[in-house]
Amino acid sequence: MIDLAARENAAWCDLVCRSHGRPGSVDADAWSVPRRSPPGYPDAVTLRPGVGAGLLGRVDAGPEAAVKDSYADLDLAGHGFQVLFDAQWLHRPPAEAGAATLVAVDTAAGLTTWADVHGGGRVFRPALLAEPGVRILGLADGHGGWVGGAVLHDVGEVVGVSNVFAAGVSPDEVWAGVCAAGAGRHLVGYEHGTDLAVAQDHGFRAAGRLRVWVR
Structure with missing residues (x-):
């Protein structure tokens, strides 16, 4: 895995x-x-x-x-x-769907506001919206903005989960939405700190250690 x-x-x-x-x-x-x-x-x-x-x-x-x-x-x-x-x-085995709470971010304008809340700024370019297998998902605030989100990336055998964030809502709400969006599939990703604990509360299992080095 x-x-x-x-x-x-x-x-x-x-x-x-x-x-x-x-x-x-x-x-x-x-x-x-x-x-x-x-x-x-x-x-x-x-x-x-x-x-x-x-x-x-x-x-x-x-x-x-x-x-x-x-x-x-x-x-x-x-x-x-x-x-x-x-x-x-992390790995989450296939599981049944829960309530769908995350919606697709499918416009350049929507991605810009999503990225501002995420904190990634101009890293997320509109070209990503057209990539097969990529789903950029957001938790809507009801006023045209976002209070959470994630990226799901389907590569066949597994679906990668990354860029999970919550801003003004419980991380549990976002992770529950991630699990619902990836229902029935093997989900993989990585986390550390408090995000690791939240992911494990939602059925993700530790699969092995990784490390990031910087100069």
Whole structure:
């Protein structure tokens, strides 16, 4: 399940980078992008254990470079990197649908307001709305805005869950909506801190550790 989660996450990172005109490349070892990725996104994601620090030769490894160490087995401290955070890969087995509370964000204007509440700013480009398998979902505030949301990314075997946020509502309400939107499918993602606990309250199980390094 870690392999599937890492590959889905790498595919999502690639879509975000491509929407900024920065296509990446992938092989058995890792996904990587040679130009700096947008804020909040890694420059590389490992796809198997034991890749090693040679991965840094594939990216712009200058200040603020980031590597998602999917198996938490890299040691980049000797290359000017430090651990930004540790997290857990998550998996939720297929389950029945609950009440649908999240709605599709399907216009450029809607995405702009969604991104403002999310805090991602201009990272989320309108091109993402046309990508097959991508669902950007929001919890509407009843006044044309959003109080929560998430991204679901369907890659076939699994559906990736990312960018879950709540602003002025309980995170439980958003996570319940995420589970309803992904009903009947294997859901994967990663979280840490209080978000990890909330996800586990909604049926996600820890699948393995990952680490994000930043220079």
